[in-house]
Amino acid sequence: MKILFVGTKKCDYLQDLTYSGLVKVLGNNSVVELNSVMSYHLPVKKYPKNLGYVAFNPLAMRCRYWKDVDVVIVGAAKPSCFTDYEAILPYLSATTKTVFIDGGDWGSIGGDFKRLNCEDLYENVVFKRPFDVVFKREYLKEMDYPSTVFPLPFSINEQRYKGIQQLPFLYDVAFWAVESHPIRKQVFDYVKPLYDCAFNGTVPNQVAKQYKRKGRFYFEEVKRTRISLNFRGTGWDTLRFWEIMGLGSFMISQHPGIVIPNDFTDGKEIIYCKEDLSDLQPLCDYYLKHENARRAIAVKAALKAAEFHTDVARAHYLLSKL
Numbered sequence: 445m446k447i448l449f450v451g452t453k454k455c456d457y458l459q460d461l462t463y464s465g466l467v468k469v470l471g472n473n474s475v476v477e478l479n480s481v482m483s484y485h486l487p488v489k490k491y492p493k494n495l496g497y498v499a500f501n502p503l504a505m506r507c508r509y510w511k512d513v514d515v516v517i518v519g520a521a522k523p524s525c526f527t528d529y530e531a532i533l534p535y536l537s538a539t540t541k542t543v544f545i546d547g548g549d550w551g552s553i554g555g556d557f558k559r560l561n562c563e564d565l566y567e568n569v570v571f572k573r574p575f576d577v578v579f580k581r582e583y584l585k586e587m588d589y590p591s592t593v594f595p596l597p598f599s600i601n602e603q604r605y606k607g608i609q610q611l612p613f614l615y616d617v618a619f620w621a622v623e624s625h626p627i628r629k630q631v632f633d634y635v636k637p638l639y640d641c642a643f644n645g646t647v648p649n650q651v652a653k654q655y656k657r658k659g660r661f662y663f664e665e666v667k668r669t670r671i672s673l674n675f676r677g678t679g680w681d682t683l684r685f686w687e688i689m690g691l692g693s694f695m696i697s698q699h700p701g702i703v704i705p706n707d708f709t710d711g712k713e714i715i716y717c718k719e720d721l722s723d724l725q726p727l728c729d730y731y732l733k734h735e736n737a738r739r740a741i742a743v744k745a746a747l748k749a750a751e752f753h754t755d756v757a758r759a760h761y762l763l764s765k766l
Contacts, residue, residue: 445470445763446512450478450529451519455489457683458547458581459519460496461599465759466517467498476513478528491659492683495601495755515541515766518575521548521556523565530569541766544575545596549679551584553593577765582679583703594765595703597681599758600690600749608663608691615644615665617728619673620657621684622650627675627698634721635673639728644669666691670738671728674698689753692746694738696727705761706752713745 447466451459463484466475483489484496516536518529521544536542548556557566576592583595617639623629632648635641645656657665666672672688674697681702688695689708699716708714715731717724731738751757 445474445514447475447515447517448478448513449475449517449519450525450532451481452522452524453479453481454522454524455483455493455495456520456522456547457492457495457598458545458596460484460493461601461755461758462517462519462545462579462596462762463496464498464601465599465755465757466762468756469759469763472499478532491604491662495604512537513540515543517543517545519545521546521554521566523557523560523562526557526565526569530565530572533569533573536573541577542573542575543762543766544578546578547581547596549582549677551582551587553578553580553589579762579765581681581702584680585701585703595705596758596762597702597704598683598686599753599755600686601755602690602750605663605690608660608667610692611664611668613670614668615670616640616732617646617671617673618644618665618669619646619675620650620655621675621677622652623648624677625675628677630721631673631675631724634724638725639732646673663687663691666693669693670735671696671731676700686749686753689745689749692742694731694742695745696724696731706748708745708748711741713741713748715741 447470449463451463463475481496483494484498487494487497489497518525546553550556550559554566557563578593579596580589580593581597583589617635619631619635621628629648635646641647666688672693672695674682674685674688674695676682676698680700685697696715696717698719710716715727717727
């Protein structure tokens with residue numbers, strides 16, 4: 445199978461994880477790019493902007509097989525992707541499968557184009573040739589989608605976590621996040637007087653660019669936290685959710701409003717709190733006291749994540765739908 449990958453050069457988590465998984469499954473020579481993303485082939489970016497980095501591959505960076513490919517994947521809900529894709533549409537074979545990876549925050553297909561004030565671009569491209577398959581990150585549970593649309597949440601690139609060991613715990617309950625959704629402010633207000641939140645930096649008014657914990661140090665700090673919290677941002681799906689799973693740490697989370705194939709089971713691999721946060725403190729108190737139960741859940745979550753939720757597992761899932 446020959447895949448042409450039409451991606452944005454800017455960091456896009458779902459696009460990057462999709463590219464990484466496909467290359468690991470199919471090989472470098474089977475996934476070529478219309479326009480090369482340097483961070484996929486050279487270690488020029490730091491985490492989390494290096495999620496798509498696989499290895500140096502000059503062939504993938506210079507080939508243009510767009511006339512005879514089996515599949516074209518438009519990797520992100522970004523104007524640059526659709527402009528490039530629209531330009532090659534007249535030259536694609538009628539038998540070439542077309543795929544859209546919609547990693548945007550909005551629940552509607554291509555909804556981010558409305559947010560970016562370029563809805564006409566999306567509509568014009570789809571009018572010329574509807575996508576055969578769409579993979580949606582924010583595949584909302586309460587929304588009905590066409591049969592050609594499938595859920596595709598973020599995943600885990602295990603290579604990024606290699607060598608991260610379990611260190612002695614330093615923190616009890618932590619939530620390091622920007623206030624991109626009202627519930628996050630509610631969480632900060634709720635936990636502010638509790639536990640060691642002020643000490644570990646679980647405080648409001650965070651700015652992502654000013655995070656003190658980055659890269660490997662961030663992973664180590666997650667491993668040093670007994671309970672990590674997860675709540676939605678602009679979208680339901682958060683990278684934090686998958687990081688905690690991939691690192692084998694324990695999490696209490698708001699229940700995501702999106703469909704996650706092979707989802708985690710409450711009480712077995714994850715602990716979900718109520719939407720109004722009324723049981724958040726009792727849950728934290730219980731699992732702080734019951735270390736064995738906490739560790740057992742974290743181990744089960746990591747095993748399930750390794751089986752069903754890596755970038756490689758997502759690539760196999762994507763290919764199965766084609």
